[in-house]
Amino acid sequence: MIPFQPVNKTYVHGYHRRENRRLQDQASALLDLLHADTAYPPGSRVLEAGCGVGAQTLTLAKNSPGALITSVDISEPSVAEARRRVAAAGLANVQCEQADLFHLPYAPAFFDHIFLCFVLEHLPRPVGALQILKPCLKPGGTITVIEGDHGSVYFHPDSQAARQAIGCQVELQRRAGGNAMVGRELYPLLHAAGYGSIHVTPRMVYVDSSKPELVEAFTKNTFTAMIEGIREPALKARIIEPPLFDTGIQDLYRTATSDGVFCYTFFKAVASK
Secondary structure, three states: OOOOOOOOOOOOOOOOHHHHHHHHHHHHHOHHHHHOOOOOOOOOEEEEEOOOOOOOHHHHHHHOOOOEEEEEEOOHHHHHHHHHHHHHOOOOOEEEEEOOOOOOOOOOOOEEEEEEEOOHHHOOOHHHHHHHHHHHEEEEEEEEEEEEOHHHOEEEOOOHHHHHHHHHHHHHHHHOOOOOOHHHHHHHHHHHOOOEEEEEEEEEEEEEOOOHHHHHHHHHHHHHHHHHOOHHHHHHOOOOOHHHHHHHHHHHHHOOOOOOEEEEEEEEEEEEO
16 A cells, blocks of 8 residues: 555635535536546446545436446545435435445455546646546546646736736635646656556637537636635635625626636546556
8 A cells, every 4th residue: 555644634615505506516617528528338337536525426427327426525524415315316326335445345446447536636736646647547438637726717807906816716725735737747646656548638618609508607606706705715824805705705706797707627537557
């Protein structure tokens, strides 16, 4: 077993109901962009590591109805919510379990595929995490990793205050041991962890007023809601002054108006053992 420090259990965004709703809005808004090309053969065993409240689990299961999906997370309340959503959706091919990603209770080479979405950004040593997952994968099996990158944000009208508010999220995540800009690092991380046949593609979300559904679901309810949600910890940590943060949030909402534009890039990597 590779020596590894315990996972940092501090989830920067929190576990409250508003965050659960934001995660679901995010999953719905990004369904085609991130998941349209992910499907697993019938009978294959898939590990979803770090499933959270199941925001990505439903799409994963629906895209691969014949696959057997095991979705795990370290948070019991999150797993309970994931189970509730899976049951409500009537999905019979998903099993949700509480488990620590770094101490998984599965035999070597148990899974055909592994799927991680928005997990590495929260971990202090992502290469170590990828190495620890590798023994669970069968030879020739694949790992799919999806991450965002807060350094990829562009918007109009531009705003220094908005950028500083976003910077609070980046700094809080750094202090918690994570990396809000990990998306750009997926290739070197997977390479360092010993995976092969690595293929990374950028997935840009571009939003203007001609796409009202994305304005609501992504610009407002996903990204701006995420930054707005870290106001209290950012102020408590004295990273920013309240008036500047509030102006930044107002300016992010301004990009969702009729002449506003918002862009953000996710990165999706597929590699093999």
